[in-house]
Each structure stands twice: as structure tokens, then as C-alpha cells.
Ligand SMILES: C[S+](C)CC[C@H](N)C(=O)O
């Protein structure tokens with residue numbers, strides 16, 4: 001029988017992630033590529049809103065994908081809000097209020113799927129699932145720009161700390177209000193945005209634990225070329241950041257980055273790389289590169305776990321099948337080491 005995790009009150013949310021990990025046996029599984037699985041089901045997301053387009057025109061598909069990842073063994077599911085932004089929705093002719101409702105809906109779709117799935121498996125009795133946590137996705141400013149800059153870290157000379165804080169503020173408030181268990185800042189590419197997030201979490205007195213994940217294109221530094229030592233120094237000062245790591249970078253970079261992060265932080269380390277394909281921000285498609293199939297991904301994942309990562313999943317171009325294999329491998333290795 002898996003872990004049943006009691007909902008937390010405002011005052012004791014801070015330790016939620018650590019407690020969850022402990023009860024789950026030391027490591028937990030995150031879901032896989034969300035937009036990828038929407039596309040596999042036929043969603044057309046070649047749009048400035050990318051996967052968030054489905055919040056407008058296909059919310060049922062979002063629920064279906066959440067359920068598929070839960071069934072595959074995800075302990076944490078990430079909402080469909082990666083590229084859901086208020087300016088993005090407004091530029092499609094939606095009102096501010098409609099945009100805010102869509103953001104809240106992204107959390108509601110995930111929590112409803114989690115609750116429905118849990119109700120179903122509880123009836124089975126003997127199962128190995130944990131009651132999943134819902135992490136609200138907050139994509140970087142570069143994701144909103146839809147120009148590939150989440151992989152370059154170059155936002156232009158007119159983008160300063162205040163502009164980034166103002167970009168993130170209202171969406172953060174609305175997502176927090178919707179009541180997810182965690183906040184997942186994804187594909188952060190530079191130190192300036194890291195600073196903006198840390199300051200914003202403080203200014204908004206956010207009680208929900210966050211993870212902050214960077215992309216990486218060289219396997220050594222943040223995409224901007226700034227060192228992870230510099231970026232993590234900013235994060236280490238924040239009590240509100242529970243976990244730090246890497247998402248949507250190629251799998252072959254992850255092992256050495258986990259080792260590096262072990263030296264740079266005492267926070268939980270989270271990794272969910274993509275399949276190894278490279279995003280072409282101009283052509284807006286994934287280019288084949290050193291791709292990792294599910295079997296290779298699974299083997300690497302146990303290595304990431306052995307080197308200290310405690311939250312492990314997949315990002316773009318990974319699927320429920322990737323997560324199923326990874327979940328089996330990690331849960332076996334968690335049990336073996338406990
Ligand atoms: C994680 S990337 C593949 C998301 C899509 C990108 N921000 C774009 O809109 O082009």
C-alpha cells in the first residue's frame with residue numbers, strides 16, 4: 001500500500017516535500033512530457049500559448065493526460081500552465097478574468113484527476129501507488145516569449161528584474177490561490193529570473209513549497225552562460241525554495257549536474273530531462289539528436305537517484321511509457337536501499 005498524504009494547513013506546508021519524500025521511501029517520481037502527450041493524442045499546439053491552448057479548447061484531454069501519468073506511477077503531476085500567462089491569454093482576446101479562471105482551472109484539472117485516481121485505487125486496496133502531489137507549472141519568461149529563449153537565457157536589454165517580477169506576479173498569485181501542493185518553476189535560463197522568483201516568493205509571502213529548475217544546453221552552465229554556482233547562491237538564501245534542479249535538458253547532462261548541485265546546495269535535487277532531442281525555437285519543432293529510449297532513460301534514472309536526486313521524472317518527448325519504466329526501476333531501487 002502506498003503513501004497517503006494528509007493535506008497541510010498554511011502553517012506547516014513548508015516541510016511537505018521532505019515529509020512526502022521520506023514517506024515515499026526517499027525518492028519520488030514526477031510525470032513526463034505534458035505537451036508531448038497532448039500532441040500524441042492529436043492536440044495541435046503550434047501556437048504562442050503552446051500546450052496552454054488546450055486549457056481553452058480541450059480541457060478533457062488535459063484530464064486524460066494527468067490520469068495517464070498517474071496510472072503510469074507518477075507521484076507528482078505538473079499542471080498544464082507552463083505557457084499559460086495572462087498577457088498570452090489577453091493577446092488572444094480573453095479578458096483578465098477569463099485568463100485568471102483558466103490558470104485556476106489548470107490546478108483544478110490536476111487536483112480533480114489526482115483525487116479521482118486516488119479514490120479509484122483506494123478501492124483496489126493492495127496497490128503500490130502514493131497519493132500524488134500537484135505541482136503548478138510556472139514556465140519561464142522565455143517560454144512566454146515563444147522564441148526559444150528558455151534555452152538561450154537571452155531576454156534582451158530591456159528586460160530587468162522588475163519586468164520579470166511584474167511578469168510573474170499575478171500568475172503566481174492566481175496559481176497559489178488555486179491551492180496546488182507545490183509550485184514548479186520550469187526551464188529557468190538565467191540568474192536574473194532566478195533572483196526575480198526568489199524576491200517574488202518573499203514579497204508575496206508564498207507558503208507553498210517551490211522547486212526551481214533550470215534548463216542547460218552545455219551540461220555545465222545555465223543557458224545564459226552564467227554558472228550554476230552563481231544561480232544556486234541566489235536560491236540557497238530562500239527558505240521558500242524546497243528543491244532545485246534541471247528540467248528539459250538532455251539526459252546525458254544530468255548525472256554530472258546532479259553531482260555539481262550536490263556541492264552547491266543542501267536543497268532537494270529534482271531532475272526531469274527531456275528525451276535528448278533539441279528544440280528548434282524558430283522552426284518550432286524537435287530535432288533528432290542523441291535520443292534516449294525508455295530503457296536507456298530508466299537505467300540513467302537509477303543513476304541520478306544513486307547520485308542524490310530525490311525527485312525524478314521526464315520532460316518533453318518523454319511519455320507515460322517512460323514514466324512507467326522509470327517508476328518501476330526507481331521504486332525497486334528505493335525499496336532495496338531502505
Ligand atoms: C519547452 S519548449 C519546447 C515550449 C515551447 C516554446 N516556449 C515555444 O513556444 O516555442
Ligand SMILES: N[C@@H](CCS)C(=O)O
Nearest residue numbers: 032033034035082248
Ligand atoms: N511541464 C511542461 C514543461 C515543458 S518544458 C511540459 O511537460 O509540457
Ligand SMILES: [Zn+2]
Nearest residue numbers: 248274315316
Ligand atoms: Zn520540456
